[in-house]
Amino acid sequence: MKSKSKLLITGANGFTGQHACNHFSKQGIDVIAVVRNKNNAKINNVKVECCDLTNQTSVKELIYKVKPEYILHLAGQNHVKESWVNPIMIMEANVMSSLYLLDALRTEHPSCKVVIVGSALQYDILQDKYPPHPYSLSKTLQSLVSESWSKLYNLDIIIAHPNNLIGPGHSKGVCSLIAQEIVKTENEMPAKPITISDPCIHRDFLDVRDAVKAYETLFKYGNNNEIYKIASGKSHSLGQLVSKYQSLSPKEVPVTVNKSNTKEAPIRVDVSKMKALGWVPGISFETSLKDILTFYRQLEDQKD
Template sequence: MNCQNNLLITGASGFTGYHACKHFSDSGFNVTAISNKNSYTSKKINWKCCDLTDKASVKILIKKTKPQYVLHLAGQNHVGQSWIEPVHSLEVNSLSTAYLLDALRHENPSCKIVVTSSSLGFDPTSMSTFNNPYGLSKTIQSLIAQSFAVLYDMKVVIAKPSNLIGPGFSKGVCAVFAQKIVEMEKDQKDKPEHVLQVHNLNNQCDFLDVRDAVSAYETLLLKGKTGEIYNVSSGKRRSLEEIVKKLKEIALVDFEVRSLLKDALEKPARIEPTGLINLGWKPSIPFESSLRDILNFYRQKNNGS
């Protein structure tokens, strides 16, 4: 086994983590996958269970695994939940990152680390930009990561992904739409009229296939500049109306679309992946292919396969 190729992936049982484990193991990395739930067995991946909010457990984990690379995906990623448990979000997103970096500082300071933050972070110099506890926790996480890069000369890179989509269990809007459409397809004989209700068709976001995002993380692990923040995105805004229209085209059932709100929202700023493109990365999966793969994933799960 080549110890110089040891990669630790946190949050491995999550939506992105699943794809990351597959991608990096297929690429020849020796993957240790970390989950705070149950550990699993795999011929190609070494699964371990660890609570990243427990400082002592994190130290033991790093001492035993001695990774040369770390992809830190673990976190609390639900804005609504952050309002209910703000301190928990700070612990999971911010404090666990500090524990992980500090353990690496002691055991292997030359390790290359990609910390996945969020495009929903705030400007820490302006309190007017702080509008939810989730964004606060991810902003602090980014500051911690950058600080360790500067203060301890560690090889830390920050990735800020946009809305990731693709096959797999996700709480994202495309997955929610797909699940509802698959349910309509299954019930179309018994219920001839179907309605997909959308909060606001005018909402716009940047959507990127999770598999392209994982490819971007590999680029950052190998080529990312220490202390830099990279946008992981498509660079294109899409409205929910455009998404629903494409889903209607590839769905196996016809349905009516109802928007709860009619007013247009301000267009968000484009999230350009300029830094990543300069490193040689570019997205490769067409948006419609991503939507088709999401639908097919939930069709298979609906059929019990």
Template sequence: MSKKILITGASGFTGKHAVQHFLGKGYTVHAVTRHTKLDIDHKTVHIHSFDLSDKAAVHALLEDTKPDYILHLAGENSVPESWITPFKSWQANVDSTLHLVEAVRALGLTSRVVIAGSVLQDELSSAASPTHPYSLTKTMQTTVGLAWHNLFQVDVMIAKPSNIIGPGVSNGVCTLFAKQLRQLQASGKSNFQIGNAAVTRDFIDVRDLVAAYETLLLNGTAGETYEITSGRWVSLGEILSLLRRVSNFDFTIQSETEEAMEMKLPMKSEKIRALTWKPTRSLETSLADVWEYTAQQ
């Protein structure tokens, strides 16, 4: 009998890739969505549409499915929205996580749980002075998960990815660049303007990320936080140069400044790589796939 995995946020950018990945590996997938329909026809996909802020519904779902693994991707990931409706962000990120781990505890399940953190979350020591409401909710989300491990031995791990890239509906900077470049190309113009081309980021392909999530579910250590990165910092200017190559669109880059004002976040991927995971896709390949995807939009 195949292993059962419950994937929350299954209709999101990473969630859709996760559903396809685990189907391809032979898992029985229980996909949780809130409002967006998940267009997939597969005999081993079971789609559940409800809000994870509904504690009773979460409890009933876990009681019915008894998943071997839970990949918790659902939540509110918009910084601007968190300023407008902070309590909604809290419910989506913190309450939903608490309902999941508490249902695992209350039902006595042995489910392995991976909770997706964020590169934008703060350290717990800074929670009273957060960067924005979103960072607070992600800090508290991961804290709740680890607390339920320490208090009640729920098998929880935290995965904190860097900036995610790949084909699909995404608000990530690489997808935004690709869309803007297609609009520029269609207009007959060739001058792309950017505020600061020297700003650097670490990018991880969403498909490599999903493979890392599976590695954690199979081999990770409960109570640990795993940072998932490519290990390569690149400037936004380099991203644009690679997009110029994969698109065959000869545009010029005009940057208002070339001064890198941001500090690199101290993310390290040694722990996840020690579990034999490593990224397999080059940045250029990822960007080529993003470029092709935006042609369909």
């Protein structure tokens, strides 16, 4: 990526989007942040464009106006529970928005290089007949559409499958939820104990800042129509997560851990394709947790 190249980032107001805008703007990239409502934009020092990505005409006008060299497509909905309640909304946000974006590139700017950020929760259509939930179906269809448009119309599209992203910033992930309650406890405020039903469940947690660097690597060296798994390559149980947090706080961590007789095997995510491109994660699990706590402690201090 050359300095001053135009990079369009969708979902710029989100957890990963804010980190991506900050990272790429510091690299001298001309970042255009796409948000649904400019009045709610949380990004500084970058250009902001307002667009409803579920509106085909608006998306086409955006691409015609900006003509970016690169697009990082982060926008969408990632709530599994919400997908059961409103599956059509999930399909529109994750599938149709991607399709409108890619088809706008087909007609208006086919030379653009795109990284579509999918999900580790999509299912394998060759092994499983049905998805576990509508969200999984939506992200699976998003990948299928992206692969198909790349092949059918010779578009430069890469698909990234990140695992559980953590780090400083507003997030609805378990690491952030626990950190918020820890900070309440440290400030003698009422906290809602979080229940972990099975401490033996394993997750591969990756710092969002490492994920953004992975996306940069894909822009530079990623191969067209390839899928890349992005993860730390390390497995941590939820019980280990609670223990780590306990070592970082002088107060009792407000978490209820249920006893479990299950023994879940550690997760092993194959990130060899990313390593072959020269990317390796650089932020440790403990550092991520420290930074999450610092973020929420500073937020609380700002209220005083």
